[in-house]
Amino acid sequence: DAKTTQPPSMDCAEGRAANLPCNHSTISGNEYVYWYRQIHSQGPQYIIHGLKNNETNEMASLIITEDRKSSTLILPHATLRDTAVYYCIVRTPTSGTYKYIFGTGTRLKVLA
Amino acid sequence: DTGVSQDPRHKITKRGQNVTFRCDPISEHNRLYWYRQTLGQGPEFLTYFQNEAQLEKSRLLSDRFSAERPKGSFSTLEIQRTEQGDSAMYLCASSSATGGWEETQYFGPGTRLLVL
Numbered sequence: 001d002a003k004t005t006q007p008p009s010m011d012c013a014e015g016r017a018a019n020l021p022c023n024h025s026t027i028s029g030n031e032y033v034y035w036y037r038q039i040h041s042q043g044p045q046y047i048i049h050g051l052k053n054n055e056t057n058e059m060a061s062l063i064i065t066e067d068r069k070s071s072t073l074i075l076p077h078a079t080l081r082d083t084a085v086y087y088c089i090v091r092t093p094t095s096g097t098y099k100y101i102f103g104t105g106t107r108l109k110v111l112a
Numbered sequence: 113d114t115g116v117s118q119d120p121r122h123k124i125t126k127r128g129q130n131v132t133f134r135c136d137p138i139s140e141h142n143r144l145y146w147y148r149q150t151l152g153q154g155p156e157f158l159t160y161f162q163n164e165a166q167l168e169k170s171r172l173l174s175d176r177f178s179a180e181r182p183k184g185s186f187s188t189l190e191i192q193r194t195e196q197g198d199s200a201m202y203l204c205a206s207s208s209a210t211g212g213w214e215e216t217q218y219f220g221p222g223t224r225l226l227v228l
Contacts, residue, residue: 043219095168102154
């Protein structure tokens with residue numbers, strides 16, 4: 001039921017930008033895109049979210065295409081501590097709140 | 113630390129035993145969620161509370177599972193007659209309804225259950 005498609009794994013050199021793609025071709029007009037990451041044996045950590053404009057915070061940047069069918073999470077200077085599974089989620093309204101439907105994510109490995 | 117907390121962090125039990133997990137959400141958050149995560153998979157939604165009311169339950173939540181949030185603060189998830197297939201990480205998240213369109217769920221560290 002996941003609404004997103006991500007590559008299963010990626011490698012990135014330490015200090016370089018990590019660009020993680022996500023396809024969400026069935027997204028509806030009012031559905032937000034959220035990104036979380038999960039470091040081994042910990043709970044998912046919120047990174048960033050957006051609707052249609054590009055967003056930036058202290059952790060990352062989110063680029064959403066004009067048709068909103070895909071997005072890219074950018075970690076500008078990856079460090080070894082950024083090694084984690086990254087989940088792209090389309091937040092779906094349900095019963096007065098929002099449901100997250102996780103896919104299997106992208107396993108990012110930052111290499112020294 | 114004002115994040116979501118969960119207790120215990122790890123639980124090993126024998127098949128057939130009952131287990132109970134606790135989640136303490138971020139203090140001002142009125143919405144609380146339980147998810148289950150098996151090895152190699154993303155978290156799967158189990159159930160959701162707004163204050164003390166349980167408003168949605170996934171079909172994954174069998175009759176052996178029960179969740180409560182009696183005073184609209186902490187929540188418990190009980191599994192009766194555990195089975196080996198219940199082995200998983202159980203995650204709790206919370207959010208605030210006042211977030212509006214920007215409402216974001218924040219996750220706890222999880223409780224890892226192993227059923228022998």
